[in-house]
Amino acid sequence: MLIWILAVSLFGLFAVAGFYKGATRMAVSLIGLFVAILLARPLGPMVKPLIPLVGLKNPIWVWLLPPVVVFLVLSAVFIGLSFFAHQKLALYYKYQSDDVTRLRWERVNQRLGVCVGLLAGAVYLFLLAWIIYVGGYLTLQIAAEESNPAAVRYFNQAREDLQKTGLDKSVAALDPTSPFYYEASDILGLIYHNPILQSRLSNYPPFLSMGERSEFQEIANDKEFNDLIFSSTKASITTIIQHPRVQAVLNNQSIIDELRAVDLKDLAHYLQTGKSQKYSDEKILGRWLLDVDEVITQTKKKNPDMSAAELIILRKVAAVLQGASMSATLDNKIVFKLDPAAAQAAAPSPAPAGFGSGGGGFGGGGPPPPVDPYQGRYGMRPTAPSPATPPPAPAAAPQSPYPQLTGEGTWKRLSDRYELSIPDAKGKQYAVTGRIEDDELTLLVEGGQVFVFRRSE
Secondary structure (H helix, E strand, O other): OHHHHHHHHHHHHHHHHHHHHHHHHHHHHHHHHHHHHHHHHHHHHHHHHHOHHHOOOOHHHHHHHHHHHHHHHHHHHHHHHHHHHHHHHHHHHHHOOOHHHHHHHHHHHHHHHHHHHHHHHHHHHHHHHHHHHHHHHHHHHOOOOOOOOHHHHHHHHHHHHHHHHOHHHHHHHOOOOOHHHHHHHHHHHHHHHOOOHHHHHHOOHHHHOHHHOHHHHHHHHOHHHHHHHHOOOOOOHHHHHOOHHHHHHHOOHHHHHHHHOOOHHHHHHHHHHOOOOOOOOOOOOEEEEEOHHHHHHHHHHHOOOOOHHHHHHHHHHHHHHOOOEEEEOOOOEEEEEOOHHHHHHHOOOOOOOOOOOOOOOOOOOOOOOOOOHHHHHOOOOOOOOOOOOOOOOOOOOOOOOOOOEOEEEEEEEEOOEEEEEEEEOOOOEEEEEEEEEOOEEEEEEOOOOEEEEEEOO
């Protein structure tokens, strides 16, 4: 219905404009319309550097506005030329021809202006239909059922009406829009309606190093922003885009350049299946989570004669390693992380007050023992308490059988295995050999320790 209203309005408006403006002005303006459509995109890069100068630094505006500015400028130039051409003809028929010829020309100019105006209306209808076709493809993908702004609802309705009238087939046949736009729209719609895919998105190989940026770390830790996405009442896409966290990403040109370099077809396949066709040959790429139970099992297999004390140490170390992760990125880097919460939970608790020096009770520095009231009544001199026996010195903690690997290292592929170099907390580099079977990565450290990881989905 909206498309028919738009068509009738455009044809009526330009028919009336053509009658009053005449064929000459409408014809020159129509030529300018075609020129503006053809040159808007090629000349857009010339205007692009000017957009940030007016305060619009958002990459969406930097991408959209340059062709629009070129189109409006060229259209305005040809509208000015149309008045110049009309004036030349009007002066000719007024001063160099008789009145009968001049009146005939004016009548023909008006009648023919209606026809040219209808043609211009058809061109503008097709142009607006193309805008609805392209823009509506994205808005339909990211439409929320309850929180859509009125403008988005009307735009989506127009896009649906465009399909019902069949005009979308004609627009699609001449659509110059890059496939990149439609692929990006599909991915945005998929993620918007399936927020759980964000965890899978962060594991896509090109995004592993990008996820370490402060902008994305702040997004992950921002409860208010995550409530907008994961709440039962989904926020509109405009609310999400206008959030300061998203604006910080959109205003970072280096991040935008990295996003543009992503293979969207492979990314879409990865989001749907969890497998990347482009990076499937390099199996180590991705994020890996330490399988603590498997680490204990493999260590027991390698050391069947472990004592009870050694087993206790192993379990304490495993508690510290709980939640450890490793990321292998495209630039041959390894990032090994320990979970601070797990390390803190596994840390030994401080000794209770009353034991050790300065802790009160039986140690030095505590409050004096109470005085017996009978000693003061009968003149008895209080006896000094015998010095407390100092507690035995705690035994030295056994050395952990596992190095505390953390930080950034490197990886390289050698035939059917991987060689890694990972530092520990003191900066010492450890040579590590890795093998992958299915979704399990087994790392053998130079000291004989075993780490087992599972691929994060």
